[in-house]
Amino acid sequence: MALDPKLLEILVCPMTKGPLRLSRDKSELISKSARLAYPIRDGIPVMLVDEARALRDDEDA
Secondary structure (H helix, E strand, C coil): CCCCHHHHHHCCCCCCCCCCEEECCCCEEEECCCCEEEEEECCEECCCHHHCEECCCCCCC
16 A cells, blocks of 8 residues: 655654655655654554664665
């Protein structure tokens, strides 16, 4: 399920308030500044820091 582009424009990282990038292959929203990936479940972004996974060093933020 695709994420509405208008929603992506207004969503920010809850930790840094910085921009997010959609990772289509993993269904996540990536925060480069926080090095976190927020999951998208059933088309709904889960914008909780406790639910985000930390990006590994070898992953491109």
